[in-house]
Amino acid sequence: MYSFKNDYSEGAHPRLLEALGTCNFEQAEGYGLDLHTQAAVAVLKEKLQNDEVQIHFLSGGTQTNLTALAAFLRPHEAAVAAQSGHIFVHETGAIEATGHKVLSVSSPGGKVSPAAVEAMVLSHGDEHMVKPRLLYLSQPTEIGTLYSASELQELKKLCERLDLYLYVDGARLGSALCAPGNDVDLPVLCRLTDAFYIGGTKNGALLGEALVIVKEELKKEFRYQMKQKGALLAKGQVLGVQFQELFRDGLYFELAQRANTLAARLRQAVAEAGYSLLAPTVTNQVFPILPNSVIAKLEEEFSFYVWEAVDASHSAIRLVTSWASDEAAVDAFATALKAGASR
Amino acid sequence: MYSFKNDYSEGAHPRLLEALGTCNFEQAEGYGLDLHTQAAVAVLKEKLQNDEVQIHFLSGGTQTNLTALAAFLRPHEAAVAAQSGHIFVHETGAIEATGHKVLSVSSPGGKVSPAAVEAMVLSHGDEHMVKPRLLYLSQPTEIGTLYSASELQELKKLCERLDLYLYVDGARLGSALCAPGNDVDLPVLCRLTDAFYIGGTKNGALLGEALVIVKEELKKEFRYQMKQKGALLAKGQVLGVQFQELFRDGLYFELAQRANTLAARLRQAVAEAGYSLLAPTVTNQVFPILPNSVIAKLEEEFSFYVWEAVDASHSAIRLVTSWASDEAAVDAFATALKAGASR
């Protein structure tokens, strides 16, 4: 049974394990003050073409989101997110547990529109309601779609006008950065956001996310927040070493590219088999709409999530590829799909 | 410069890295639902001689403490800890950030006495004060001392009488379990506590703590709390694999034993050099009281914390050994110490 359920089934890319092994007996400073973490910060700043940002390594996405938003917001301030946004739906109220409401706007195609954000903010006019203060986006979105640079630019302008911070959840940022047609690279993210994170867990690391804080006023005493939220690993070098290895050459991008290529192959198979997609994704997630009978058949050999019912006899499923996905399994899935379609 | 600053300078024991490598390309269920985590739970239950406990793996000590206490306590309930307790002093208000006061009692030798706990609880009589509801201990304590089984038994009885949960922070539990004279083994901890954790980070793992919940009423929906606090790693197998390896034979104990042995050698050197100790520890921390001039000399070759000033010309330093400590470095320190003493 081969799994396309997610992009965190396997461990780390072998080069990362090797790097961890190589420096295993070095004596490192604790809590992220070690030389590898410093080197990872340096190499990331190069890729970001920005020497002023502050970079912190945390162990997972929910932890990063909650630590950042709790640090950035005053008690009465709220985040605005897509209705499908991870912090709104899938983090067990982690943001609310730090005291902040998450407001949601409709998100066709997984994305929020400037108009929806503006309407939400303008509907909050006095002290009887929370004050929207941060726009939370995901790049790619929960369903694998992308914001273009001009869309992001427009949202950034809106945020400046409405006094909102712009924060981007990049759990799968690698896949976005390497997607065909993407024009939001790391320097663009530095220019157009106030903070964002570069996901490692879903692109080659055992664990680890790199939070990049761009806006000066958000940097102050951030390590206190990390410690308080349980996000300051004693052996911080474990994260530093992995990010150093992912970014010292182009490994991070190679891995994401591979995931995208395999996803594209799945999308092509879907098209060739005559099926449609729930959303036109270009990243490592594919959402084919299939007859339930075909899904049942596929489930005999493959595991994946059934995403949502589309009609009485069809559902969308979610297929996720990663740097570690087996090419042969992708081909086998394509074959099985076409066989199912032709029965 | 060799460091005796702490027991988390190095990475993981090579067997753990190897185990991570071996299963690296297995496709695992996410979020701690994988087979390695299940195996680690099974092997731990054997060592605990208790099949009813619930076991969760989290990435660090602060994270474990805050997730557990936030889950266990109602809003008006408080923890009682030693004045030197980690949650009281060194976690940046992590417990308070979840809404709970930490009350402190004096802690000579790092330990709390039943009398002090009882007095604290009895001084809280009505709704104008928090309700003490959980006793937080560390085994070993912050300064490396130990509770005996009879002391723990007495505290447990007190907790039952006063309706307190008893929680033990075991960041360095390995060292305690293997200390000479220790009579608090894992089954005893299961009998005498309501929850405790077995530290991995400081005894051979890259990261990871195993939280053991003994009391039935504390188990309910604990995974929700982990997710909410950012403590549910996507690649949960990273923790499972390591604990499986640490406990499938006696590796965890061997590593702790080695740390203790090297600490004992340092203690002996202190005695031989004619110096005294701040506290009579039997675990992997040693607190010699040295002339400041000797400290300055030692600092040329070794790094360690100066713990506290004892008088105008003497201070206590803290030396920590671990499974990874270099025997030769320990001997070199002993030699340097004696040389310093005889000058």
Added chain:
Amino acid sequence: MYSFKNDYSEGAHPRLLEALGTCNFEQAEGYGLDLHTQAAVAVLKEKLQNDEVQIHFLSGGTQTNLTALAAFLRPHEAAVAAQSGHIFVHETGAIEATGHKVLSVSSPGGKVSPAAVEAMVLSHGDEHMVKPRLLYLSQPTEIGTLYSASELQELKKLCERLDLYLYVDGARLGSALCAPGNDVDLPVLCRLTDAFYIGGTKNGALLGEALVIVKEELKKEFRYQMKQKGALLAKGQVLGVQFQELFRDGLYFELAQRANTLAARLRQAVAEAGYSLLAPTVTNQVFPILPNSVIAKLEEEFSFYVWEAVDASHSAIRLVTSWASDEAAVDAFATALKAGASR
């Protein structure tokens, strides 16, 4: 300029002020332990026909909601409310500030349907999402509509099946209890809810709400929660005296009845003038849909909220009556409305 903006413009019913004056120099126990508070509890239990409930007096609605929900819910548990629900929209994130997410369901006519609640709960299946644990209703709703006893019964059954507490916000409960056709009286509320509050501020008191906790497990140590949230008034008798006076005979109901009667007169004027209503309310709120030109004219003599635009030239306004509303002003409004209509 006469105001129909709300039902808290004036002070207290004169009988309450008189009662406060009469006992002003009695020496009362502090913090709600006084004899008047006890008497108020006793008289309320009579009206509730329930001697087992626990009753607490708090100073306002938001304070009551946040204190209750924070006390009732564990950290990962969430409330479910109407999209128009007060805790979802108009309390500045007070519930989230205590750590809990508020989930919203659509609320045509201000009410939640069992189907919508069930769908929301069933869409929350595992620890990656909050656990819905409490259904929050308002009686009357934000727009003045009512749940019938059978609707409440159905919701209660659903809550039992889904393991939800049922909590009713009764900021304007007086008006609901006295509305024509209402069949949810105080004893019914005791049978069909786990907790609810009886609003005083909007029905004759200077300030004060009476929280009734029905479910045994929710009663424990509630006064601790009140103190912690700043809701335990030193001079608790101020609340006790007022509720004693409101309920010792039928004053509370008389006042609500008067508010309803005046609202009905306004509704009749709306009908006679040939206008429609946004919602068919039977309580002390009236939402006529008027031409914007008529609204502008009315605003010269009366103040009220413009609730929402209905089309390019019409808006709904909100008129609120209370025990203190001036009958002559109501008639003047009716006259002005009809005059506007006939121009």
Added chain:
Amino acid sequence: MYSFKNDYSEGAHPRLLEALGTCNFEQAEGYGLDLHTQAAVAVLKEKLQNDEVQIHFLSGGTQTNLTALAAFLRPHEAAVAAQSGHIFVHETGAIEATGHKVLSVSSPGGKVSPAAVEAMVLSHGDEHMVKPRLLYLSQPTEIGTLYSASELQELKKLCERLDLYLYVDGARLGSALCAPGNDVDLPVLCRLTDAFYIGGTKNGALLGEALVIVKEELKKEFRYQMKQKGALLAKGQVLGVQFQELFRDGLYFELAQRANTLAARLRQAVAEAGYSLLAPTVTNQVFPILPNSVIAKLEEEFSFYVWEAVDASHSAIRLVTSWASDEAAVDAFATALKAGASR
């Protein structure tokens, strides 16, 4: 049985009740935006000789403290208070419930010393500990003692040097302002603190405290915080009217003066009876140390708190006077005390 237990046994000064009655049927804007609240702010600013401060009315002391501190502090920041401080001991963890640790320093005579505060702050040096950010004082202290202007000046300088806000809890501020020898008047408080509150509940009001925010950066969007914490009363005029009446002439000071005078008479009786005091207070609290047999005798006629045991046969009791205390009762107590002494 006459009570000297506290200064909140009785209701409001009759002039306040009368003022509430006079404006009872005025239609006021809700939530503290009414004309009486504005007038109260204006008259207070005059007394403060400061037109730049921001003034808010809240219903009680705990509510004021928690709303202010939650608004002023970032998540990792902590308050420093006396070990006997109200927020440290007697508010059921209200501050911690908003996420902030309260650090305590020893407080001989109820007061904190600059040296103790500085030592506490300096012991907090990095992100593993909270960051002390606000010094909480009470004037008068919990045991009725006073800070002089020069003491306050010294603490203010220290706070500026250490980057701490200085906040003063004035639950009994009236008594302090009118105490013999006091040199900290309202303008001095404006100069030497960043925020403080003027207690109404314990000096003539039914309920109500006036929070004065001096420091510009602490003012922003404070009403949001009030609403979120349940501290924005719908009928805000109830507080405004009372403070307007208390301060439009010298009533507030007259009432406090009367309480002080009666307390002084009790102190004199203590001296004449040959007993000593636990602390040399000059405000409306008196702490005589009496033989337990005398206490038992006095308890037959009077109620008061037994504060603490002093030795096997003596205890300190607490007597509190207020604007409403009965002069004859004070004299009766004095007589009983002397009679007890002479038996």
